[in-house]
Amino acid sequence: xxxxxxxxxxxxxxxxxxxxxxxxxxxxxxxxxxxxxxxxxxxxxxxxxxxxxxxxxxxxxxxxxxxxxxxxxxxxxxxxxxxxxxxxxxxxxxxxxxxxxxxxxxxxxxxxxxxxxxxxxxxxxxxxxxxxxxxxxxx
Numbered sequence: 001x002x003x004x005x006x007x008x009x010x011x012x013x014x015x016x017x018x019x020x021x022x023x024x025x026x027x028x029x030x031x032x033x034x035x036x037x038x039x040x041x042x043x044x045x046x047x048x049x050x051x052x053x054x055x056x057x058x059x060x061x062x063x064x065x066x067x068x069x070x071x072x073x074x075x076x077x078x079x080x081x082x083x084x085x086x087x088x089x090x091x092x093x094x095x096x097x098x099x100x101x102x103x104x105x106x107x108x109x110x111x112x113x114x115x116x117x118x119x120x121x122x123x124x125x126x127x128x129x130x131x132x133x134x135x136x137x138x139x
Contacts, residue, residue: 004130008035010101014120015129016077018059021101022120025108028083029117032105033065033074033096036130040137042067044093049085050074050107056082058116063106065093078116080109 002009009015014022019037023030038044050062056076063074076082085107089095096104111117121129 002127004127005134007039007130007134008101009127009130011123013101013126014077014117014122015126016075016120017129018073018075018077019133020075020077022077022117023101024117027114028108028110029078029080030105030108031077032100033072035100036133037072038097038100038104041065041070041072044089044096047089047093047096047106048074049087049089050076050082052082052085054082056080056109065096074106076109077120078109078111079113080111082107082109084108 002011015034016022019034021032021034044065044067046066048064056062056079058076058079060076061073062076065072065074086105
């Protein structure tokens with residue numbers, strides 16, 4: 001796992017420009033909020049999960065979350081069908097903060113085109129992007 005200026009960025013994951021991470025799991029992907037975004041936002045107090053069985057377009061806002069100081073959006077990283085949501089987050093949205101890449105996952109989806117996942121940021125490209133995002137918010 002890469003650590004960039006105190007933020008975890010697991011090497012095996014793919015990343016969307018709106019701070020969503022993506023893990024391939026067979027023919028579905030698991031999606032959550034990355035470490036940088038959850039730390040910047042603060043502890044989540046509420047989350048609106050996307051609807052299961054709904055279709056989403058890439059970059060579409062499909063949910064939201066709230067903290068004491070922030071209201072953020074949850075994006076579909078690729079086009080596809082929402083398969084499952086993490087219902088544990090309805091009772092404890094702070095799981096996104098305590099374990100963003102594990103128990104704090106937000107939803108799974110079946111991509112309409114699996115090649116879209118491979119087009120997301122990964123590896124060194126993701127690390128370079130995160131450094132730019134950190135610099136933007138440091139000002």
